[in-house]
Amino acid sequence: MAARTLFDKLWDAHLVKPQTAATPAVLYIDLHLIHEVTSPQAFAELRTRGLPVRCPERTLATLDHSTPTTPFDDLGQPVYASEEAAAQVGELEKNCAQFGIRLNGWSSEHRGIVHVIGPELGATQPGMTIVCGDSHTSTHGAFGALAFGIGTTEVGHVLATQCLLQQKPKTLAIHVDGALPAGSSAKDLVLHIIGQIGVNGGTGHVIEYRGSAIQALSMEQRMTVCNMAIEAGARAGLIAPDETTYAYLRNKPYAPQGEDWDKAVAYWNTLASDADARYDREVRVDASRVAPTVTYGTHPGMVVALHAPVPTPASLQERRALDYMKVEAGKSLIGMSVDVVFIGSCTNSRLSDLRDAADVLRGRTLDARVRMLVVPGSLAIKREAESEGLDQVFRAAGAEWREPGCSMCIAMNGDLAKPGQLVVSTSNRNFEGRQGPGARTVLASPAVAAASAVAGCIADPQSLLQEQAA
Numbered sequence: 120m121a122a123r124t125l126f127d128k129l130w131d132a133h134l135v136k137p138q139t140a141a142t143p144a145v146l147y148i149d150l151h152l153i154h155e156v157t158s159p160q161a162f163a164e165l166r167t168r169g170l171p172v173r174c175p176e177r178t179l180a181t182l183d184h185s186t187p188t189t190p191f192d193d194l195g196q197p198v199y200a201s202e203e204a205a206a207q208v209g210e211l212e213k214n215c216a217q218f219g220i221r222l223n224g225w226s227s228e229h230r231g232i233v234h235v236i237g238p239e240l241g242a243t244q245p246g247m248t249i250v251c252g253d254s255h256t257s258t259h260g261a262f263g264a265l266a267f268g269i270g271t272t273e274v275g276h277v278l279a280t281q282c283l284l285q286q287k288p289k290t291l292a293i294h295v296d297g298a299l300p301a302g303s304s305a306k307d308l309v310l311h312i313i314g315q316i317g318v319n320g321g322t323g324h325v326i327e328y329r330g331s332a333i334q335a336l337s338m339e340q341r342m343t344v345c346n347m348a349i350e351a352g353a354r355a356g357l358i359a360p361d362e363t364t365y366a367y368l369r370n371k372p373y374a375p376q377g378e379d380w381d382k383a384v385a386y387w388n389t390l391a392s393d394a395d396a397r398y399d400r401e402v403r404v405d406a407s408r409v410a411p412t413v414t415y416g417t418h419p420g421m422v423v424a425l426h427a428p429v430p431t432p433a434s435l436q437e438r439r440a441l442d443y444m445k446v447e448a449g450k451s452l453i454g455m456s457v458d459v460v461f462i463g464s465c466t467n468s469r470l471s472d473l474r475d476a477a478d479v480l481r482g483r484t485l486d487a488r489v490r491m492l493v494v495p496g497s498l499a500i501k502r503e504a505e506s507e508g509l510d511q512v513f514r515a516a517g518a519e520w521r522e523p524g525c526s527m528c529i530a531m532n533g534d535l536a537k538p539g540q541l542v543v544s545t546s547n548r549n550f551e552g553r554q555g556p557g558a559r560t561v562l563a564s565p566a567v568a569a570a571s572a573v574a575g576c577i578a579d580p581q582s583l584l585q586e587q588a589a
């Protein structure tokens with residue numbers, strides 16, 4: 120057989136019907152993740168047609184986008200920001216009960232952001248096809264699973280048939296060699312990559328991240344990198360499974376156990392791209408040149424190294440973005456005044472991210488002008504962080520330690536910035552108004568975000584970390 124890439128192997132193993140000139144391929148879906156925003160209409164469609172869910176056991180639901188991150192009220196009930204949010208959640212609860220779907224709801228110890236809990240439970244596994252009505256489903260590609268976002272109509276198709284119609288995407292290998300410099304994180308790497316290839320650089324492709332710098336990343340870091348594949352326009356991001364993957368998954372609740380585990384690992388070991396496999400495109404990135412990186416504009420491709428000057432706008436659109444952000448070309452963002460700092464989202468809300476932020480904050484307090492929200496990606500992460508005392512570090516610094524959810528990443532739950540406020544955010548999208556009407560977003564790593572909270576302006580964590588060490 121001809122040499123195949125990781126993507127080819129995943130595609131071939133799930134192909135129910137190949138595509139023809141006239142019809143897309145039919146793919147079998149191993150795991151369907153659902154949340155409250157993109158599922159209601161899909162269930163309504165099932166009801167209209169009198170259809171059951173084909174594989175409830177392959178469907179996993181959580182509440183995340185519209186859920187409050189404040190504690191329950193005195194009656195033990197969540198306090199929703201709007202009727203609409205409450206209705207959306209209620210709808211998912213009802214649909215899951217009626218169609219026999221596991222829901223990590225309010226009473227579950229496993230609730231959290233969909234892209235955080237899938238991996239955490241071991242539901243996300245190498246070799247799988249995984250879909251969700253959510254663009255950041257690419258996160259799960261960190262495990263060597265073909266994982267991508269789908270629309271609400273497709274959510275209905277998958278619920279009804281456990282299959283999906285797909286055009287075969289092309290492959291793009293991003294080789295990342297060299298070592299990340301001390302002080303540069305996975306977030307800096309992925310922002311740097313998007314800056315290098317552009318927000319359309321991956322369009323029509325599945326990205327496979329490869330090379331020594333990728334292999335050196337932990338699973339949490341790999342998830343950060345795959346999470347943002349979609350921000351480069353890619354259909355999905357992939358990393359071949361290896362010992363790091365297996366060490367993470369072993370003994371997770373839904374991971375295979377005993378003999379099944381050994382069999383699974385033997386299969387997973389066959390998934391890596393063959394040595395002579397061909398990609399449609401290849402790009403090289405030198406990890407040693409990745410500095411702490413931030414966005415300065417209104418899409419995730421408008422990135423700049425923290426100490427480098429913002430480039431001169433090359434188009435009217437870029438000029439408008441700079442105006443909106445109140446950013447000046449020719450100057451770095453260092454020193455720009457900050458109103459809100461958000462640590463959270465499916466990009467950077469895992470334990471290692473919280474540790475990175477806490478390392479900068481330990482023994483310090485926030486600048487008086489800054490509001491800081493720390494929102495763990497899941498209840499499990501919240502509990503772990505508390506057992507390490509990270510919550511104490513955040514609270515002592517003056518930050519808000521909140522319940523898990525998407526929160527200010529998308530501001531659907533009432534956590535939002537005011538018009539004109541500047542948010543340094545560890546999330547993945549800096550679109551106009553995403554974190555509240557008129558709010559301005561600078562995407563950054565947890566360390567840069569935390570340092571900016573202390574300084575009250577965009578700041579480099581290095582000097583703070585050196586002081587801590589001394």
Ligand SMILES: CC(C)[C@H](C(=O)O)[C@@H](O)C(=O)O
Pocket residue numbers: 156157184252253254255268529
């Ligand atoms: C609400 C949902 C459909 C959306 C997505 O698809 O990604 C959200 O998660 C986001 O991050 O913008």
Ligand code: SF4
Pocket residue numbers: 183184232233234253255464465466524525528529546547
């Ligand atoms: S955390 Fe943000 S990016 Fe992730 S699923 Fe929620 S809204 Fe989307």
